[in-house]
Amino acid sequence: MDTAPLHDDTATRPQGWRSVVADWSSDQRSFKEASWGKVMMWIFLLSDTFIFGCFLLSYMTVRMSTTMPWPNPSEVFALEIGGAHLPLILIAVMTFVLISSSGTMAMAVNYAYRRDRRKTTALVLLTALFGALFVGMQAFEWSKLIQEGVRPWENPFGAAQFGAAFFTITGFHGTHVTIGVVILLVIARKIWRREFDNQQPGFLTGRKGRYEMVEIAGLYWHFVDLVWVFIFALFYLW
Amino acid sequence: MAHASTSASIAEAGQQHPIRIYLLVWSWLFVLSFFSYLVDLFHLQGLLRWSLILVFMMLKAGLIVAVFMHMRWERLALIYAILIPPALVLVFAALMIVEADHTLLTRQTFLGPEGG
Numbered sequence: 001m002d003t004a005p006l007h008d009d010t011a012t013r014p015q016g017w018r019s020v021v022a023d024w025s026s027d028q029r030s031f032k033e034a035s036w037g038k039v040m041m042w043i044f045l046l047s048d049t050f051i052f053g054c055f056l057l058s059y060m061t062v063r064m065s066t067t068m069p070w071p072n073p074s075e076v077f078a079l080e081i082g083g084a085h086l087p088l089i090l091i092a093v094m095t096f097v098l099i100s101s102s103g104t105m106a107m108a109v110n111y112a113y114r115r116d117r118r119k120t121t122a123l124v125l126l127t128a129l130f131g132a133l134f135v136g137m138q139a140f141e142w143s144k145l146i147q148e149g150v151r152p153w154e155n156p157f158g159a160a161q162f163g164a165a166f167f168t169i170t171g172f173h174g175t176h177v178t179i180g181v182v183i184l185l186v187i188a189r190k191i192w193r194r195e196f197d198n199q200q201p202g203f204l205t206g207r208k209g210r211y212e213m214v215e216i217a218g219l220y221w222h223f224v225d226l227v228w229v230f231i232f233a234l235f236y237l238w
Numbered sequence: 239m240a241h242a243s244t245s246a247s248i249a250e251a252g253q254q255h256p257i258r259i260y261l262l263v264w265s266w267l268f269v270l271s272f273f274s275y276l277v278d279l280f281h282l283q284g285l286l287r288w289s290l291i292l293v294f295m296m297l298k299a300g301l302i303v304a305v306f307m308h309m310r311w312e313r314l315a316l317i318y319a320i321l322i323p324p325a326l327v328l329v330f331a332a333l334m335i336v337e338a339d340h341t342l343l344t345r346q347t348f349l350g351p352e353g354g
Contacts, residue, residue: 016314017314019313019314019315020314020315020318023313023314023315024315030315030319031313031315031316031319032313032315033312033313034312034313034316039316042316042319042320043320045320046320046323046324049323049324049327050323050324050327053324053327053330057327057330057331057334060331060334060335060338061334061337061338061341062338064335064338064339064342065337065338065339065341065342065345066342066345067342067345067346067349074278087278087279088275088278088279092271092275095271095274095275096268096271099264099267099268099271100264102264102267102302102306103260103261103264103267105306106260106263106264106305106306107257107260109253110254110255110257110260113253113254114254215253215308218306218307219307222302222303222306222307223307225302225306226299226302226303226307229295229298229299229302230295230299232271232274232295233274233291233292233294233295234295236278237274237277237278237291238288238291
């Protein structure tokens with residue numbers, strides 16, 4: 001199945017919104033130019049969107065319905081660095097680290113399609129390093145809050161629901177980042193060992209290795225960054 | 239055979255774009271994140287705060303999905319299939335806003351201000 005050629009008669013295919021009707025009502029496949037590996041990743045990401053959507057909606061519901069004042073995230077996540085009081089600084093740094101990792105991932109995908117093995121490996125490893133740095137800072141943030149007495153059922157700052165929302169949302173996101181780092185390390189190893197150049201099948205599959213796997217792993221990584229954009233805006237800034 | 243090899247090369251060349259556009263989007267994401275942080279730093283409040291936060295959030299999300307995830311170069315059949323379902327989450331959000339308001343009202347009426 002993986003060798004099924006993708007159609008290259010793009011010019012004869014309808015464009016605009018009519019292409020939606022034409023593609024969906026055609027035979028064999030609805031997604032004409034995306035490989036099924038990529039489509040499957042997109043569908044997985046769509047399901048993951050609903051999971052994070054439900055978490056953020058639950059957070060919205062408990063925050064709106066509590067009669068207790070909600071803790072001010074700007075102050076809860078402030079740090080004292082060199083005597084200066086910096087509100088929300090750790091979260092800002094984490095945001096920049098994750099955006100940088102998304103940038104290096106995009107570059108890695110680009111170099112992968114240029115068949116530049118060294119640069120691709122280096123950029124994927126750099127992305128994994130940024131990801132690990134992000135998880136490390138999150139571990140620091142968790143330890144700090146736990147030390148200050150924040151629990152899923154209570155906290156010294158205000159509404160008890162704060163802890164439940166915080167640990168669930170950031171915990172799930174951190175888990176996603178951690179899984180992403182592992183995937184990136186596996187991909188980096190495969191690129192370095194020329195498994196994509198030589199089309200070697202993977203450990204768990206008989207399918208041939210190919211550089212598109214870098215792009216598919218990249219989709220997952222960008223999604224993790226995307227979710228953080230929403231968490232940063234709705235949980236930390238709101 | 240010739241046909242198969244051209245198809246394969248098209249599939250592999252797939253998402254090949256100039257590096258400049260990635261660097262441009264990358265720097266925009268930095269700028270927009272910095273602006274979001276400034277919203278908090280300057281203690282902007284009320285409608286201005288919420289609208290700025292949401293605008294920066296949607297711009298960043300749009301840039302990531304469109305360019306980094308290559309969505310703008312995919313066919314509409316895939317774009318609609320992936321982007322329309324999450325929009326329905328907004329309906330869910332509207333339902334939960336009504337629900338949360340009702341819960342708050344009930345708590346204020348029967349439990350008093352310390353009711354949790």
